[in-house]
Amino acid sequence: MSKVHVMSVIGSAVPARLRADGLLACWYLVSDGVAVSGPFTTRAAAQIKATSETDKTAPCLTQH
Secondary structure: OOOEEEEEEEHHHOOHHHHHOOOOEEEEEEEOOEEEEEEEOOHHHHHHHHHHHHHHHOOOOOOO
16 A cells, blocks of 8 residues: 655745735645645645545555
């Protein structure tokens, strides 16, 4: 199963629309080296989304 990781980018790697708003960094969720969500303007927002994505892919365990 693939893991979702938070990746930060800075400077010219930040999308132009975010740089125009004065942001010099942003964050993406990546899985197997491919961006799957983002850009996020805060690391906290990216982490919350990463946690929710991980929760969706975690196997459900039932107790009998």
